[in-house]
Amino acid sequence: xxxxxxxxxxxxxxxxxSWVERLYLREIVAxxxxxxxxxVFESPFTTQYPEETIPYxxxxxxxxxxxxxxxGREKCVACLLCEAACPSKCIRIVPGPAPWDDRERYPVEFExxxxxxxxxxxxxxxxxxxxxxxxPKPYTVFDRRETALYDKExxxxxxxxxxxxxxxxxxxxxxxxxxxREAGDRSLIR
Amino acid sequence: xxxLYFAFSAIAVYTALMMVTRRHPxxxxxxxxxxxxxxxxxxxxxxxxxxGVIQVLxxxxxxxxxxxxxxxxxxxxxxxxxxxxxALWQPVAGLVLGCFFAGLxxxxxxxxxxxxxxxxxxxxxxxxxxxxxxxxATIYDRYVVAFELISVLIIAAxxxxxxxxxxxxxxxxxGRTSEPAPPAHRETTEEAVHA
Amino acid sequence: MNISIWNxxxxxxxxxxxxxxxxxxxxxERKVCARIQGRRGPNRVGPFGLLQPVADAIKLLTKExxxxxxxxxxxxxxxxxxVFVPAALAMAVVPWGHDMVIGGQRVPLQVAELHVGVLxxxxxxxxxxxxxxxxxxxxxxKYPLLAALRSSAQMISYEVAMGLAVVAVVMTAGSVDLREIVAxxxxxxFGVVPQWLVFKQPIAALLFxxxxxxxxxxxPFDLPEAESExxxxxHTEYSGMKFAMFFLGEYxxxxxxxxxxxxxxxxxxGFPGLVDPSSTSVGSAxxxxxxxxxxxxxxxxxYLWVRWTLPRFRYDQLMMLGWKALIPLALFNVVATGFVGIx
Numbered sequence: 001x002x003x004x005x006x007x008x009x010x011x012x013x014x015x016x017x018s019w020v021e022r023l024y025l026r027e028i029v030a031x032x033x034x035x036x037x038x039x040v041f042e043s044p045f046t047t048q049y050p051e052e053t054i055p056y057x058x059x060x061x062x063x064x065x066x067x068x069x070x071x072g073r074e075k076c077v078a079c080l081l082c083e084a085a086c087p088s089k090c091i092r093i094v095p096g097p098a099p100w101d102d103r104e105r106y107p108v109e110f111e112x113x114x115x116x117x118x119x120x121x122x123x124x125x126x127x128x129x130x131x132x133x134x135x136p137k138p139y140t141v142f143d144r145r146e147t148a149l150y151d152k153e154x155x156x157x158x159x160x161x162x163x164x165x166x167x168x169x170x171x172x173x174x175x176x177x178x179x180x181r182e183a184g185d186r187s188l189i190r
Numbered sequence: 191x192x193x194l195y196f197a198f199s200a201i202a203v204y205t206a207l208m209m210v211t212r213r214h215p216x217x218x219x220x221x222x223x224x225x226x227x228x229x230x231x232x233x234x235x236x237x238x239x240x241x242g243v244i245q246v247l248x249x250x251x252x253x254x255x256x257x258x259x260x261x262x263x264x265x266x267x268x269x270x271x272x273x274x275x276x277a278l279w280q281p282v283a284g285l286v287l288g289c290f291f292a293g294l295x296x297x298x299x300x301x302x303x304x305x306x307x308x309x310x311x312x313x314x315x316x317x318x319x320x321x322x323x324x325x326x327a328t329i330y331d332r333y334v335v336a337f338e339l340i341s342v343l344i345i346a347a348x349x350x351x352x353x354x355x356x357x358x359x360x361x362x363x364x365g366r367t368s369e370p371a372p373p374a375h376r377e378t379t380e381e382a383v384h385a
Numbered sequence: 386m387n388i389s390i391w392n393x394x395x396x397x398x399x400x401x402x403x404x405x406x407x408x409x410x411x412x413x414e415r416k417v418c419a420r421i422q423g424r425r426g427p428n429r430v431g432p433f434g435l436l437q438p439v440a441d442a443i444k445l446l447t448k449e450x451x452x453x454x455x456x457x458x459x460x461x462x463x464x465x466x467x468v469f470v471p472a473a474l475a476m477a478v479v480p481w482g483h484d485m486v487i488g489g490q491r492v493p494l495q496v497a498e499l500h501v502g503v504l505x506x507x508x509x510x511x512x513x514x515x516x517x518x519x520x521x522x523x524x525x526x527k528y529p530l531l532a533a534l535r536s537s538a539q540m541i542s543y544e545v546a547m548g549l550a551v552v553a554v555v556m557t558a559g560s561v562d563l564r565e566i567v568a569x570x571x572x573x574x575f576g577v578v579p580q581w582l583v584f585k586q587p588i589a590a591l592l593f594x595x596x597x598x599x600x601x602x603x604x605p606f607d608l609p610e611a612e613s614e615x616x617x618x619x620h621t622e623y624s625g626m627k628f629a630m631f632f633l634g635e636y637x638x639x640x641x642x643x644x645x646x647x648x649x650x651x652x653x654x655g656f657p658g659l660v661d662p663s664s665t666s667v668g669s670a671x672x673x674x675x676x677x678x679x680x681x682x683x684x685x686x687x688y689l690w691v692r693w694t695l696p697r698f699r700y701d702q703l704m705m706l707g708w709k710a711l712i713p714l715a716l717f718n719v720v721a722t723g724f725v726g727i728x
Contacts (some may be wrong), residue, residue: 028695034422035694045423214523215534220460223515243504247548251511258518259537262530265522322501322561 056136061119063137064112064154065163067130074156075131078101078105082123082132090116091123110152116146135159198231213271215261219254226250238320391492399481399494399674403644404473406678407439407636414689421693425488442629450625457523462522464619465627468513468634475509475641478502480564482654482674486665493693494670495564502563503551506645507544510600512637514540517602517609517619520631524622532618535700536609539599542707543606547596549715553589553722554582554649567653571662579623583650588718590650592711597642599707601635603688605695608703643684644677651680 056062067075078095121134137159139143143149150158160166202225209221226249233242252346412427412435427434452461479502482494499505514537521533557561558566572580583590599606610618620631647653654673655662661669698706 031694032690035690038423039417039420039690042423044420044425046425048425216457216460216519220463220519239499240501240504243501243508247504247508249513250507251514252544255511255514255518255541258515258522259534259541262518262522262534262537265530307714 055112056138058136060136061121061134062139063119063158064117064123064150064155065133065135065137065159066110066152066159067133068156068161073100073107074110074152075129076107076110076127077103077129077131078107079128079161081126081128085122085126087120087122088116088118107152110155112150112155113148114140114150115142115148135163140155195232195235198228198235202228202232215266216258219258219261222257223250223254226254233320237319238325240320240322240325389492390489391487391490395492395494396496397475400476400496402458403476403481403640403678403681403685404637406583406640406682407633410636410639410685411438411632411685417686417689418693428681435464436474444526445626446627448625450627453524453526453622455525456622457525460519460523461622462627463515465525465623465630465634466516468516468631469637471512471516472634472638472641475506476637476644478505478563479641479644479648480567480653481677482643482659482670482672483662484665485667485670487667488637489660491665493564494674498564500562503555503561503566503649506563506641507548508549510547510642511540512545513600513634516634520623521609521619526622528615528617528621529619532615533610534610536602536619539602539606539608539703539707542704543548543596543599543711546592546707546711547600548713549719550589550592550596551649553715553718554593554597555724556719556722557582557585557630563648567648567655568662570652571655571657573657577657579652579655581650581652586650586718586722588714589722590646592715592718593646593649595706595711597646598688598691599703601638601642601688603635603639605698605705606693606719607697608700611697613697639685639688640681643681643688646684647677647680653677676708 020063069075076093077098078093080093083089083091083093090113092109092111092113093107094109095105098104098106100106119134119139123132124134135158140148205221205225205228209218209225212218212221226245229240230245230250233239233245415437416426416434427437430436430440442525452458477496478499480493480495485492485494517536518533520533521529521536524530554566555561558569560566560569566582570579570581574580578584602609607618609615610620612618616622620628623631654660654677656676660673660676664670
């Protein structure tokens with residue numbers, strides 16, 4: 001049988017406990033002590049966002065970067081596989097004959113519309129020469145549509161080229177900040 | 191002091207008139223609040239500050255709040271208020287009673303009634319008049335029997351209110367016939383106790 | 386009754402200074418709340434965010450005042466002021482420090498030397514409900530109306546407990562004059578324990594404290610403005626400075642209540658070994674004022690501390706606590722005090 005609200009209230013109220021327990025004095029004092037401990041002895045948890053940031057996990061999919069080789073040339077060979085793989089059609093590549101001897105084509109123009117991008121990472125999967133990567137860089141806020149169109153130069157310098165090394169533990173294994181921090185732990189804040 | 195006394199009196203009369211002529215009970219309660227406050231002012235100017243403060247504390251602070259509570263609980267709409275008609279005998283009775291009391295007052299002030307009112311300036315308040323000590327001594331010494339009788343009367347009223355309030359508060363509860371039904375709405379009786 | 390320029394200066398200065406606690410209190414409320422919750426609180430406006438209340442005030446003053454259609458205009462405008470005025474009025478009878486003698490003239494650090502001070506305070510706090518009741522009803526909206534109903538029921542319930550707690554204090558102190566109640570609390574037992582009434586009347590002190598929380602609509606008794614169930618409670622339909630007036634009233638009422646609590650139970654402006662109650666010098670009087678403010682500040686902090694510790698009562702629990710626990714306890718306390726007094 002369904003329990004009506006009044007009956008539920010009554011049952012909870014009539015739970016057997018001694019009158020000392022029902023004064024809740026011990027609980028109130030314990031609660032006050034707890035909040036006082038937080039007030040006085042514990043440092044704040046929060047990050048002062050615009051000035052301080054916590055780096056994202058390296059596996060987070062943020063904005064793209066176009067990788068370059070040792071001579072500063074983009075690795076991309078303008079195969080257009082990423083453009084084909086992109087589900088939101090945000091990549092636009094204009095291929096041209098490469099000015100270098102080791103490849104035939106290179107992207108004359110390489111443009112990503114960050115407003116269309118859904119950060120799925122399919123382009124990174126499709127790329128045969130690891131030329132495009134998604135980095136943990138958080139999505140930028142735009143105030144004009146034009147600024148959301150990232151060209152080749154912008155994409156090359158969008159994030160440190162060696163970010164994977166920076167976030168690895170030296171054995172090629174990526175490490176990132178833990179998702180939980182203890183209160184007052186400021187070691188990862190920069 | 192005299193000027194203050196007459197000012198408070200004028201305000202009291204004006205607010206009382208406003209109170210009885212308002213159609214909406216909330217406004218009537220608001221004017222009554224002002225009226226009670228000015229009566230408290232009259233008490234203070236008559237050197238009875240204890241009585242004045244008690245007037246505000248009990249009538250304005252407690253009893254009128256209960257009035258407001260009930261008015262807001264019922265919250266009559268404009269149509270309901272306008273539909274209400276005053277029977278002819280009501281203003282007539284009010285007028286007759288009003289004239290009677292006004293006459294009594296005039297007789298007390300100007301005539302030769304027993305305990306005739308004396309002008310303020312001719313009768314300075316004795317030392318400690320209207321103070322808490324004086325007031326307590328009067329009630330608990332001189333009028334102690336009357337005071338205790340009143341408290342018995344109030345207890346009788348409280349008991350009656352509880353009886354009336356609880357009579358219709360036992361809804362039939364299916365499935366719980368083995369136990370006596372508890373009072374369904376506890377607050378009602380408790381508020382009634384206070385009233 | 387001769388009023389000198391000093392009396393007026395005291396009235397303006399002391400109460401004005403006490404009212405200056407309000408911005409500090411708003412800042413402290415946010416800061417304490419933040420720290421208890423592991424946040425930082427306001428820290429952008431001024432050092433440590435100290436100018437945040439000023440920024441808030443500017444925002445509220447310049448904000449558009451929206452008066453919803455269908456409100457009952459006169460009472461809607463009256464509401465916020467009826468919350469603020471009685472709360473500020475009660476400050477008048479609080480003795481903020483001991484008397485000074487300036488130029489051979491006695492100047493009390495008190496606006497009105499009323500010999501029924503305790504009752505005056507109770508009367509003023511009991512009037513605070515009208516602002517909420519009128520404002521809530523006049524808003525022509527269901528949540529404020531519910532809040533107004535709750536508020537009036539709550540105020541009446543807890544006023545009885547508060548009044549009875551004060552009765553026990555008056556019986557112990559033998560006076561309803563706040564000055565005399567402070568005077569009997571000067572001195573010490575065994576040279577160390579101050580003769581504060583909290584040690585003589587611990588039950589009354591506890592009852593008064595709980596009832597003060599309820600009278601001020603502070604958590605855990607903030608049912609009239611319970612955000613999670615009544616949107617904003619009685620001030621849902623208010624905006625701009627009228628809304629701010631409600632808050633100002635609440636904070637001033639908190640200060641008044643803390644001041645009365647200190648006066649009744651914690652020795653008022655006195656502190657053994659620090660303030661000499663027999664002195665009449667200006668410096669000593671200012672010191673006693675500072676002691677008083679320090680004590681008041683502690684209880685204001687206690688308000689905030691409790692607010693961020695205890696959850697809100699359910700309405701039936703609130704009534705249960707008021708009528709079935711506090712009032713019988715207060716009555717018992719009065720009777721017990723009477724017996725002790727006779728013995």
